[in-house]
Amino acid sequence: MIDDVRIIPLSESSVVVEFGRTISLKLNQKAIALAKSLNSSPFLGMIEAAPAYASTSVFFDVSRIQTEFPHIDPHQFVSDQIRTCLQVLVELDDQRPETIEIAFAVDEGEFDLAFVAERTKMSKSDVIELFTASEYRVFMLGFLPGFPYMGILDERLALPRRDVPRTRVPVGSVAVAGQQVGIYPQDSPGGWHIIGKTSARMFDPDNLALLEPGMNVRFLAE
Amino acid sequence: MSILIKKPGILTTVQDGGRFGYRELGVNPSGPMDGFAARIANLLLGNANNSAVIKPLFPAVEIEFLSDTQFAICGAEFGACLDGKQIRNWTSHNAVEGQTLSFHRPERGSRGYVAIVGGIGSERWLDSSSSTQVAAGERFAIGRSLVQLNELSLSPWMLPRYGRFPTVRVTRGPEFELLDEAAVNHFLSENYTISNGSNRMGARLEGSPISCEGIGEMPSSAVTFGTIQLLPSGMPVVLMADHQTTGGYPRIATVAVVDLPLLGQLSAGDGVSFKLIEMSEAMELLQQREKDIEQLKCGVSIFGRTVNAK
Numbered sequence: 016m017i018d019d020v021r022i023i024p025l026s027e028s029s030v031v032v033e034f035g036r037t038i039s040l041k042l043n044q045k046a047i048a049l050a051k052s053l054n055s056s057p058f059l060g061m062i063e064a065a066p067a068y069a070s071t072s073v074f075f076d077v078s079r080i081q082t083e084f085p086h087i088d089p090h091q092f093v094s095d096q097i098r099t100c101l102q103v104l105v106e107l108d109d110q111r112p113e114t115i116e117i118a119f120a121v122d123e124g125e126f127d128l129a130f131v132a133e134r135t136k137m138s139k140s141d142v143i144e145l146f147t148a149s150e151y152r153v154f155m156l157g158f159l160p161g162f163p164y165m166g167i168l169d170e171r172l173a174l175p176r177r178d179v180p181r182t183r184v185p186v187g188s189v190a191v192a193g194q195q196v197g198i199y200p201q202d203s204p205g206g207w208h209i210i211g212k213t214s215a216r217m218f219d220p221d222n223l224a225l226l227e228p229g230m231n232v233r234f235l236a237e
Numbered sequence: 238m239s240i241l242i243k244k245p246g247i248l249t250t251v252q253d254g255g256r257f258g259y260r261e262l263g264v265n266p267s268g269p270m271d272g273f274a275a276r277i278a279n280l281l282l283g284n285a286n287n288s289a290v291i292k293p294l295f296p297a298v299e300i301e302f303l304s305d306t307q308f309a310i311c312g313a314e315f316g317a318c319l320d321g322k323q324i325r326n327w328t329s330h331n332a333v334e335g336q337t338l339s340f341h342r343p344e345r346g347s348r349g350y351v352a353i354v355g356g357i358g359s360e361r362w363l364d365s366s367s368s369t370q371v372a373a374g375e376r377f378a379i380g381r382s383l384v385q386l387n388e389l390s391l392s393p394w395m396l397p398r399y400g401r402f403p404t405v406r407v408t409r410g411p412e413f414e415l416l417d418e419a420a421v422n423h424f425l426s427e428n429y430t431i432s433n434g435s436n437r438m439g440a441r442l443e444g445s446p447i448s449c450e451g452i453g454e455m456p457s458s459a460v461t462f463g464t465i466q467l468l469p470s471g472m473p474v475v476l477m478a479d480h481q482t483t484g485g486y487p488r489i490a491t492v493a494v495v496d497l498p499l500l501g502q503l504s505a506g507d508g509v510s511f512k513l514i515e516m517s518e519a520m521e522l523l524q525q526r527e528k529d530i531e532q533l534k535c536g537v538s539i540f541g542r543t544v545n546a547k
Contacts, residue, residue: 025411038456156261
């Protein structure tokens with residue numbers, strides 16, 4: 016699991032462990048496995064690790080490492096710790112991920128479903144049928160608390176982001192951009208195409224995030 | 238043992254060291270824009286590094302002390318007064334019950350910090366009280382003070398070099414290599430202006446655009462406080478304390494931790510330029526700063542408390 020891995024400084028107190036630069040199940044499994052392993056047995060000075068699509072970020076208290084090991088380059092120390100972890104990391108058996116069903120109301124003209132249909136040369140009902148035909152993997156959470164980056168959306172539905180982002184995308188909006196699918200956990204600016212709205216809460220202050228990386232989501236059109 | 242917010246000021250918040258351990262859920266650490274000033278304010282009182290402080294912008298908060306206590310003010314110069322009498326910045330002060338701390342003129346910088354002995358008892362979420370907004374009439378519990386403190390000031394040589402047009406040191410970001418030589422030279426020679434769209438999430442910069450032909454987006458990956466992203470418009474944006482946890486734009490550089498306070502004190506209309514340094518130099522600067530802070534802690538523990546206080 017350590018071939019082709021790059022460990023790149025992000026700041027004095029963080030590095031990015033990069034497995035690749037594409038969106039793929041294989042790379043994402045590695046990113047999640049490394050974050051889980053590091054978080055369950057953190058090295059000296061480590062604060063937290065978080066998975067992204069094809070990389071894992073690792074944050075640490077650099078002053079603590081400098082104090083404990085004054086003659087070692089802190090990034091070298093961290094890289095060694097991460098490489099040791101990678102050597103013993105077994106790839107997760109991700110064959111049967113947990114699947115969560117999320118019901119949503121199809122956009123009835125307020126947002127972008129008609130635009131997506133026009134651009135993809137499909138009817139609105141074909142767009143929704145194609146969209147709901149697949150399960151989507153939660154690759155990562157980011158952007159906002161609990162925002163799931165999901166995929167991989169059928170190529171036929173892939174469109175670039177809106178030229179002008181909306182200043183306010185309402186909470187619960189189910190949206191697509193490129194081959195990604197997302198759900199807005201709160202009102203926020205956003206440039207993705209909104210095709211529906213769910214009442215499922217992606218994040219609340221007590222129970223935190225509904226979804227976690229590695230889960231699958233199946234959308235049900237109401 | 239408490240304080241009363243007499244006037245809330247604009248966007249006054251409570252900040253502590255930040256909220257760590259939740260990035261994997263998309264929750265950013267938040268915390269002070271000028272972490273150095275917040276930390277020094279605490280250390281001058283012998284508080285823990287990351288105790289909660291009140292962060293006034295201008296027009297600033299007005300605070301009444303409902304019991305005898307000590308406080309320290311650091312960061313932006315806002316013409317601080319205790320019961321109308323001007324008091325020094327970067328200094329710890331004694332207050333008696335009924336006295337009021339107020340701020341009168343924005344003289345330098347944009348973010349002040351008020352620490353109170355024992356920290357400010359504020360609502361916490363996920364182990365942190367960062368970015369809790371304060372309201373008029375609100376009371377906050379403060380720590381108990383048993384002794385009178387000697388009033389201490391930060392040594393002048395440790396003061397940050399705040400300015401309205403600082404040069405900020407940066408290290409290479411993960412996608413620095415995507416820039417060609419001309420783009421690198423452009424980035425490092427431009428005098429950028431902080432645009433109106435800037436806030437606690439990010440400082441948006443204005444200047445002549447960097448040519449980003451061939452530099453596309455990438456799958457979203459981690460960013461942090463100080464990450465400089467290059468937007469498709471060719472404009473850089475510096476991510477600040479309330480940054481999102483991930484982003485898909487190229488991360489061309491990262492502001493050195495020791496220089497983040499300079500950026501944290503800027504307002505729209507101010508300017509910034511960047512100087513590239515090696516990561517090893519950034520590490521040495523950080524190590525030196527930590528040594529200075531250790532010395533300060535040592536000094537406060539020796540000189541901070543008056544024996545046989547009244």
